[in-house]
Amino acid sequence: MVAQPAGAQRAPASIEDFLFNLHSTLVAGPSPMLVDDLKEAYSKKHGHKCVIERWLVVGDGGLAATLKRIPHVVSVFEANGKACVKTALPANGTKETLIEADLNFRKELQRKNAAAKAAKAGAPTAAAPAKAAPPAAAAAGPTRPPATVEDFLWNVHQVLEACPAPLPIDDLKDAYSKQLGHKCAIERFLVVGDVGLAGTLKRIPHVVTVTVATNGQATLTPTLPKGSGREALKQADLDYRKSLQQKGAAAKAAQAGGKAAPPAKPASPTAAGTTRPSEGGGEPDAKKQKPAGDAETLSRMLIQGVVRVLQHQAKEGKASLLVSQLPEEFKTFWKVPFNLQSAGFTDASTFLKAWPNKVEVTSDASGDSVALVKKAGASAEPDAKAPVPAAKTATAAKAPAAAPAPASSPSPTSDLADGEPDAKKAKTTDMDTLSRMLVQGVVRVLQSRAKEGKTELLVSSLADEFKALWKVPFNLASAGYTDVNAFLKAWPNKVELSSSPAGDVVALAKKGLAEKPKEPVKAPVTAAKSMPAEPPAAAKSVAAVASSDGDAPIPSSDAEIRKELTRNAQELEEAAKRQQGLVLRQKALIEALARV
Numbered sequence: 001m002v003a004q005p006a007g008a009q010r011a012p013a014s015i016e017d018f019l020f021n022l023h024s025t026l027v028a029g030p031s032p033m034l035v036d037d038l039k040e041a042y043s044k045k046h047g048h049k050c051v052i053e054r055w056l057v058v059g060d061g062g063l064a065a066t067l068k069r070i071p072h073v074v075s076v077f078e079a080n081g082k083a084c085v086k087t088a089l090p091a092n093g094t095k096e097t098l099i100e101a102d103l104n105f106r107k108e109l110q111r112k113n114a115a116a117k118a119a120k121a122g123a124p125t126a127a128a129p130a131k132a133a134p135p136a137a138a139a140a141g142p143t144r145p146p147a148t149v150e151d152f153l154w155n156v157h158q159v160l161e162a163c164p165a166p167l168p169i170d171d172l173k174d175a176y177s178k179q180l181g182h183k184c185a186i187e188r189f190l191v192v193g194d195v196g197l198a199g200t201l202k203r204i205p206h207v208v209t210v211t212v213a214t215n216g217q218a219t220l221t222p223t224l225p226k227g228s229g230r231e232a233l234k235q236a237d238l239d240y241r242k243s244l245q246q247k248g249a250a251a252k253a254a255q256a257g258g259k260a261a262p263p264a265k266p267a268s269p270t271a272a273g274t275t276r277p278s279e280g281g282g283e284p285d286a287k288k289q290k291p292a293g294d295a296e297t298l299s300r301m302l303i304q305g306v307v308r309v310l311q312h313q314a315k316e317g318k319a320s321l322l323v324s325q326l327p328e329e330f331k332t333f334w335k336v337p338f339n340l341q342s343a344g345f346t347d348a349s350t351f352l353k354a355w356p357n358k359v360e361v362t363s364d365a366s367g368d369s370v371a372l373v374k375k376a377g378a379s380a381e382p383d384a385k386a387p388v389p390a391a392k393t394a395t396a397a398k399a400p401a402a403a404p405a406p407a408s409s410p411s412p413t414s415d416l417a418d419g420e421p422d423a424k425k426a427k428t429t430d431m432d433t434l435s436r437m438l439v440q441g442v443v444r445v446l447q448s449r450a451k452e453g454k455t456e457l458l459v460s461s462l463a464d465e466f467k468a469l470w471k472v473p474f475n476l477a478s479a480g481y482t483d484v485n486a487f488l489k490a491w492p493n494k495v496e497l498s499s500s501p502a503g504d505v506v507a508l509a510k511k512g513l514a515e516k517p518k519e520p521v522k523a524p525v526t527a528a529k530s531m532p533a534e535p536p537a538a539a540k541s542v543a544a545v546a547s548s549d550g551d552a553p554i555p556s557s558d559a560e561i562r563k564e565l566t567r568n569a570q571e572l573e574e575a576a577k578r579q580q581g582l583v584l585r586q587k588a589l590i591e592a593l594a595r596v
Contacts, residue, residue, distance in 0.1 A: 009046045015144055016102065018055045019073050020095045021046055026074065027091050032084035035064050035076070056142050057177045069142060069181065072105040073098065106143075142181025152189045153207050153237070154230050155180055157222050166211065166219035169198055191331050206240040207233065297444060299343035301437055303355045308433055309333050310359065310372045320371035323348050323361065334434075335478075435479035439491045445469050446495065446508045456505040459484055459497070493580065 012018040021042065026033060029041045042050035052058060058066045064083045067074045075088040089097060146152040159176050160167060167175060176184035186192060192200045198218045201208045209223045224232055309329050313321055321329060326348060327338040338348075345351040349368050352361050360373050445465050449457060457465060462484065466474040474484075481487040488497050488506055496509050555561050 009048065011048045011051075012055075015055045015142070016095070016099055018052075019070065019102065020098050023073060023087050023089055023093065023098060026085060026087040031086055032077070032079045033086065035067070035083040035085055038063070038085060053183075055145075055182070057181055057183065059178075072101045145182045145185070146189070149189045150230075150234060150237070152186075153204065154233055157207055157224060157228070157233060160208065160220055160222040161226055166221050169201070169210070169218040169220055172197070172220060191328060191337060206236045295342070295344035297440075299345070299351070299354075301440070302339070302343045302351075303358050305330060305334055305433075306352070306370070307358055307372065310370070314372065320362070320369040322366065323352065323368040323370050326370060431478075431480040435481075435487075435490075438475070438479045439487075439494050441466060441470055441474075442488070442506070443494055443508065446506070450508065456498075456500070456507045458500075458502060459488070459504040459506055462506060492584070 009021075012021055022038075025038070025042045025045045028045055029037075033041060039050040039052070052063070052066070056066050056069070064076055067085060068076050071088060073088055075086050077084055077086070087093075089101060143155075146155055155176065156172075159172070159179050162179060163175065173184040173186070186197070186200070190200050190204070195202075198210055198212070201220065202210050205223060207223055209221045210218055211221065212218045224236060306326070309326070310321060312333060313319075313329070330338040340346060340348060340351055343351060345354075349361055352359050352370050356373070358373060359370050361368055361370050363369070442462065445462070446457060448469060449455075449465070463474040476482060476484060476487055479487060481490075485497060485504060488495050492509060494509055495506050497504060497506055499505070555564060
């Protein structure tokens with residue numbers, strides 16, 4: 001007998017975990033165990049609900065019929081006229097034993113399927129038996145749910161290939177579940193918007209061919225030749241992406257040359273594979289259980305992404321956007337899904353109304369619409385455009401500024417807009433924003449480690465730590481980089497890179513530089529001579545900020561106090577940015593002096 005656990009166990013993360021839980025429940029429970037008592041025994045044994053529907057398809061035949069499809073794990077029999085179950089594995093069987101049995105069972109199913117296909121190909125006249133073969137094979141046992149979009153597309157191809165005739169689109173999900181033994185969660189991998197399932201599948205023409213008859217009935221057939229292997233699908237997907245990239249580049253070139261862009265075809269492979277579950281689309285349940293701080297940060301990042309979409313729309317003369325169209329436009333613009341769940345919301349309108357300082361939601365006959373707030377044109381990215389005094393100081397400096405203007409706080413919303421290094425100014429706006437979002441994610445990883453007393457992180461371990469915290473990969477390519485060190489060095493105001501005996505390490509940038517306003521004034525004489533006259537002026541402006549209104553009487557009214565607090569905060573932020581620029585400039589000059 002398996003020992004009863006001391007406390008509640010974690011819910012299974014894979015079908016192997018779930019099957020082993022079933023096995024241990026049957027070993028620990030009474031024998032025989034009624035099928036109707038299985039779920040209750042499972043919950044008592046493992047401390048969480050037995051959500052068998054998540055892993056296996058429970059159809060009209062009920063739980064007993066479902067369990068009969070996994071005879072290598074559960075044995076179903078009748079006792080006293082009632083359906084009972086017992087484990088099909090040895091009582092002392094381990095998880096490795098189960099995995100091996102599952103692998104052998106799948107191989108046997110594949111062998112039977114191959115034999116059935118060969119018999120069907122060699123005996124075309126025996127049409128009726130051949131049609132009965134796929135349901136029998138499907139009923140024998142479930143397959144593992146897809147982990148990537150390639151897995152899902154391959155499953156869809158297999159389902160359509162197994163159909164003797166074009167499959168009505170309304171029957172796709174049912175046929176998928178019956179053949180593969182798990183739910184067809186198409187929304188996890190493809191964006192199903194207002195265009196419906198037919199419109200979604202039309203965006204993957206290299207996998208599925210959608211045909212609409214005169215009566216309006218849509219049917220599906222596989223685009224790839226029958227008998228194609230998975231490598232053929234991967235190659236077709238790769239070719240399709242390349243063709244889309246070429247069309248996109250041609251359209252941009254035409255617009256840059258003043259020519260009219262060609263009519264847009266399926267705008268992007270949003271359905272075909274740009275969306276990966278690991279990049280934000282359809283996260284697993286484990287990701288939804290995030291701390292409140294992470295949800296708040298993701299919410300700020302998500303609303304900033306919405307603002308960028310609306311700004312892009314505004315450049316095209318579109319003042320507002322239907323909320324129902326927002327997920328599609330967001331996906332097209334960012335190449336990642338509009339994932340409300342990660343921000344702690346389930347309704348788009350509720351999420352948007354939670355940010356009245358960024359966007360405004362209105363209703364009319366066509367439905368809810370979202371637009372930038374009236375002042376959003378100037379404040380949607382407030383830190384990206386420095387206030388006028390700071391801007392004048394920056395433009396007046398004739399020497400090239402080699403460092404970014406840092407944010408005064410690690411606020412995710414401000415980090416999305418400010419602190420852009422000069423080396424990145426040649427990049428596109430999309431790359432800039434994605435780079436900011438990525439480095440802010442790195443900052444959150446380092447802040448999380450700092451709470452645990454860990455100050456530094458090996459660069460070689462950054463990708464794993466990033467994925468462990470955010471549940472998405474550390475995608476340098478999306479930010480326009482191929483080398484992690486080059487990316488981190490581009491953000492000296494956020495992180496600092498150093499070497500150790502174990503390798504390169506990354507840590508949060510020290511804020512002490514911005515808290516010592518007198519350091520830049522104490523620069524070496526030689527370095528000061530090589531600098532233009534503006535840095536001293538900037539230093540004077542810092543001193544002016546520090547001393548301004550110092551002797552003025554304290555205002556008495558609430559409005560005046562708040563007004564002065566706001567003004568002082570803005571001046572302090574401007575001064576901190578100028579100070580940081582001077583400090584980094586001084587360092588660069590001192591290094592240059594040492595090389596002369």
